[in-house]
Amino acid sequence: MPVLSVRNLRTEFALRETSVAAVENISFDLEAGECLGIVGESGCGKTTTGLSIMQLLPANGRVSGGQIILDGVDLAQLDDKQMRSFRGNQIALIPQDPLTSLNPIQKIGQQIGEGLRIHRGATKEQARKRAIEVLEMVSMPRPAERLDQYPFELSGGLRQRVMIAMALVCEPKVLIADEPTTALDVTIQAQILDILDRLRAELNMAMILITHDMGVIANRADRVAVMYAGEMIEASKTAGLFQEMRHPYTQSLLASVPVLSQANQKSGSRSRLMSIPGLPPTLTEQLIGCRFAPRCEYATSQCRSTSPDLTTTSDEHSYACFHPVSGPAPVEVVLSHHDATEMQAPTPFLRVENLVKEFPIRSNGVIRRKTGIINAVSDVSFEVGRGETFGLVGESGCGKTTVGRLIVGLEELTGGSVTFETGEQEPEGRAGEMYRSQQRQMMFQDPYSSLDPRQRVEDIVSEPLEIHQIGTKQDRQARVKQLLASVGLPPDAAARYPHEFSGGQRQRIGLARALALNPQLIVADEPVSALDVSIQAQVLNLMQDLQDELGLSYILISHDLAVVQHASDRIGVMYLGKLVEVGPADEVFRNPVHPYTRALIDAVPVPVVDGSVQMHKPLEGEIPSAANPPSGCRFRTRCAFADDICVEVQPEVNFYGDGHTAACHHPLRSPVLNAKK
Amino acid sequence: MLPALFHSDVARAILGNKATRSEVAALNHKLGYDNSLLVQYWHYLVHLFQGNLGISVGKNSFGVPVSGIIASGVWRTVWLATTSLIFALAISIPLGLVQALRRNSKFDYTVTGLVFVVYSTPAFLLGILLISVLSIHWSVFPPVVTNAAGTGIFGPLLDILRQPREFILPIVVLTGLTVGGFTRYMRSSVLDSLVQDYVRTARAKGASNSRVLFRHSLRNALIPIVTILGLTLPGLFGGALITETLFNYPGMGLITVQAVQNNDVNTVMAATLLIALMTITGNLLADLGLSFVDPRVRLGGKS
Numbered sequence: 001m002p003v004l005s006v007r008n009l010r011t012e013f014a015l016r017e018t019s020v021a022a023v024e025n026i027s028f029d030l031e032a033g034e035c036l037g038i039v040g041e042s043g044c045g046k047t048t049t050g051l052s053i054m055q056l057l058p059a060n061g062r063v064s065g066g067q068i069i070l071d072g073v074d075l076a077q078l079d080d081k082q083m084r085s086f087r088g089n090q091i092a093l094i095p096q097d098p099l100t101s102l103n104p105i106q107k108i109g110q111q112i113g114e115g116l117r118i119h120r121g122a123t124k125e126q127a128r129k130r131a132i133e134v135l136e137m138v139s140m141p142r143p144a145e146r147l148d149q150y151p152f153e154l155s156g157g158l159r160q161r162v163m164i165a166m167a168l169v170c171e172p173k174v175l176i177a178d179e180p181t182t183a184l185d186v187t188i189q190a191q192i193l194d195i196l197d198r199l200r201a202e203l204n205m206a207m208i209l210i211t212h213d214m215g216v217i218a219n220r221a222d223r224v225a226v227m228y229a230g231e232m233i234e235a236s237k238t239a240g241l242f243q244e245m246r247h248p249y250t251q252s253l254l255a256s257v258p259v260l261s262q263a264n265q266k267s268g269s270r271s272r273l274m275s276i277p278g279l280p281p282t283l284t285e286q287l288i289g290c291r292f293a294p295r296c297e298y299a300t301s302q303c304r305s306t307s308p309d310l311t312t313t314s315d316e317h318s319y320a321c322f323h324p325v326s327g328p329a330p331v332e333v334v335l336s337h338h339d340a341t342e343m344q345a346p347t348p349f350l351r352v353e354n355l356v357k358e359f360p361i362r363s364n365g366v367i368r369r370k371t372g373i374i375n376a377v378s379d380v381s382f383e384v385g386r387g388e389t390f391g392l393v394g395e396s397g398c399g400k401t402t403v404g405r406l407i408v409g410l411e412e413l414t415g416g417s418v419t420f421e422t423g424e425q426e427p428e429g430r431a432g433e434m435y436r437s438q439q440r441q442m443m444f445q446d447p448y449s450s451l452d453p454r455q456r457v458e459d460i461v462s463e464p465l466e467i468h469q470i471g472t473k474q475d476r477q478a479r480v481k482q483l484l485a486s487v488g489l490p491p492d493a494a495a496r497y498p499h500e501f502s503g504g505q506r507q508r509i510g511l512a513r514a515l516a517l518n519p520q521l522i523v524a525d526e527p528v529s530a531l532d533v534s535i536q537a538q539v540l541n542l543m544q545d546l547q548d549e550l551g552l553s554y555i556l557i558s559h560d561l562a563v564v565q566h567a568s569d570r571i572g573v574m575y576l577g578k579l580v581e582v583g584p585a586d587e588v589f590r591n592p593v594h595p596y597t598r599a600l601i602d603a604v605p606v607p608v609v610d611g612s613v614q615m616h617k618p619l620e621g622e623i624p625s626a627a628n629p630p631s632g633c634r635f636r637t638r639c640a641f642a643d644d645i646c647v648e649v650q651p652e653v654n655f656y657g658d659g660h661t662a663a664c665h666h667p668l669r670s671p672v673l674n675a676k677k
Numbered sequence: 678m679l680p681a682l683f684h685s686d687v688a689r690a691i692l693g694n695k696a697t698r699s700e701v702a703a704l705n706h707k708l709g710y711d712n713s714l715l716v717q718y719w720h721y722l723v724h725l726f727q728g729n730l731g732i733s734v735g736k737n738s739f740g741v742p743v744s745g746i747i748a749s750g751v752w753r754t755v756w757l758a759t760t761s762l763i764f765a766l767a768i769s770i771p772l773g774l775v776q777a778l779r780r781n782s783k784f785d786y787t788v789t790g791l792v793f794v795v796y797s798t799p800a801f802l803l804g805i806l807l808i809s810v811l812s813i814h815w816s817v818f819p820p821v822v823t824n825a826a827g828t829g830i831f832g833p834l835l836d837i838l839r840q841p842r843e844f845i846l847p848i849v850v851l852t853g854l855t856v857g858g859f860t861r862y863m864r865s866s867v868l869d870s871l872v873q874d875y876v877r878t879a880r881a882k883g884a885s886n887s888r889v890l891f892r893h894s895l896r897n898a899l900i901p902i903v904t905i906l907g908l909t910l911p912g913l914f915g916g917a918l919i920t921e922t923l924f925n926y927p928g929m930g931l932i933t934v935q936a937v938q939n940n941d942v943n944t945v946m947a948a949t950l951l952i953a954l955m956t957i958t959g960n961l962l963a964d965l966g967l968s969f970v971d972p973r974v975r976l977g978g979k980s
Contacts, residue, residue: 056877056880081885085883087880088883092881093881095874095881097874101874101877103893103897104971105897105900105971106892114879118883118884118885150973152973153976166878
């Protein structure tokens, strides 16, 4: 008998005059110890589903239909007071952002113990004891010390452990984890997901894992439900969903995720990501027929007029579609100009040598004495070829963004140089700024805050031209039209304001702005990390097209290894301000040399169900402070191979193949002596 | 130095129109006003750092040390302001809290309306209205403070405690100065804290509404109030100027007003310095208070 059984759940939000059904037709059963993954893009209603079950909807939301049966009790029928005795007791929530979800001014021990005090009437002592117990269960280092710390004293990964411990304190039967690892780095994500898996088995808990990341659920969830525009459109056992999906949306969604591949990709070829055209519908509009129909390539007039019901086939696979597909879409391999022959000699044209950036740490108070330095970037050298994409990966705080900002001149160099192969000496001062901005432009991470909300798109895109006093007003307007067309925006976009556009469209505006001066190099800092996968694919494909057309070079900075592998020709891996490995993209991923690169690749959850859960041990610990980096090799504190030499000597850069370098005392294979640079 | 800016002749003002020119010159020489501006300023600074604020050059209090004049007034004002601040907080914290909890209700709208009326009523108008209605028309409270005998630090506080009836009107006027702003801040601060993720976390634990409110929302909501509180302090001294004059209470406010009327530049200087000191103290208290309620400030730096 299932622990939790949801039937035809419907949740409405009251708006000014009407109400909108944010979630409809959700049905599933959850057995003890089972993990159900709910996936979908932002706005699809997956979080609302979780909050509906917890009855924690915002003030204007309510469950307006269906049943939520937990152990024979219909939670939808309970009033708030009755529901309270279930929350945190029988059913618990792990929210997405562990920083904002913890009370900033209450000690951790108190916050963890609170549930026990509420539901079991525990004394302070009992609550503290239990708090230590649950912190041990989530493998928190030095649990007893943590009780008297405040949330801001912990890193993101440790805070998420606190959130999990808090949820476990009363041993709930059902745990709802809403994007539990989205705010975390991949190596930390792997640690947290492993902890959740282990606890689920140990405590025989049922778990709902809500995520946008197909990779996270692929080898962890028993069953998966896919949501689109507030509805459950397909549900199945995990393997069935990944290998024999029936709904075209599921098919497109999986096809638009770049997959980190270690073996099966031919060197030099680039597959094109499938992207879903258009945007999900707005729920406030009246929706007739299948909600995916406007974006679906198989849609017929039936789809546009009638809403398909969820039909269940054998093997507990259900889907809502009139024209089901039968498995994954074939991968379309496009050989762009990046074929193997041309890859041989990429003419290097940007040379980054011994780049160093230090930020002073200043004491509080009036005088603000300099008390130390943060080594944000320490001795980084690499080259970028003409028409090449150089990917820069690493976890947050590794200095990759700073490198990007140094290259375009947004930060001043502490040491080293950035030069173009043209051999021209860069002018000093203001002239240098103008010179740099004409050659190198930046595409920013956040499509929301990086565009001035009070400027029209036209002004945003033409501003670089104005600053450089290029052309007349008419010329500039013509150029803006041309740029907007080249990034796939309609001409009437010019007169509108940024807030009228979706995230993906804004990123296109940002790209158009970066292209305005015809730069040779664009530094793209996490250009797609704020976007949903289907939109992400649109932007990545666009960037690739423009590169082929204009011969641009990119430096692609991202924490997402799959994105970087998909889009880059060569890759640099950074750790704590150091470039630890550089090489051809496929080569680095297939045959990494540095133990950190290996660990990073292993930590990435791959959206392929291969029957075996990845059994790599996740990298332990966290990235040390850049204010006080470890001596010798900076990775040694987390490295399995570290010994005395790693403590004492900084590793030198060695060659491991043509254009493949790494800095490690204990590389995963031996150096190649006669390799070409 | 100040007289030069005012174009006033201190000795002439003290001695009156009948004094001879030589008498005036002699007094100006004695007081040092015949020196160059820089020298006067230098002397003033030297004395200031020795704790000497100079002597009064006002007509009626000539020769009395300024520090003495101020000492008697400063604590009266401090206690008057403190009492009004306590009242303002005692009213605005619960009021803003309930307003936030019943957002957009009739209660919320009524209080918002009232708050804006109080907020926009100038102190002198409120004072005059109160006096004319409650003192002159109905004779409920006396129109002036007659008992201001208390001296020293705590004397004025004892005055207030012994004769609360006399102090009610000035306290009400001063409270009116701040209570509106505090209530608005409190309302928006609680509203902000109620939609925070950690409030949802508390509810997810099964915490009751009152537990969520008092253990999680309220303390976080008070953090911005503490900052505002410190910044209000100099404003209260400004408010005292009008209130004390109105109720004839010899605090710093009244002393300053009288000093200005009497061309007593040294006392005006001292009062100005005091307000500057108050501003700094207010900020200091706010920072200290902040570190008391917010561990991020207290333990800051390491994160």
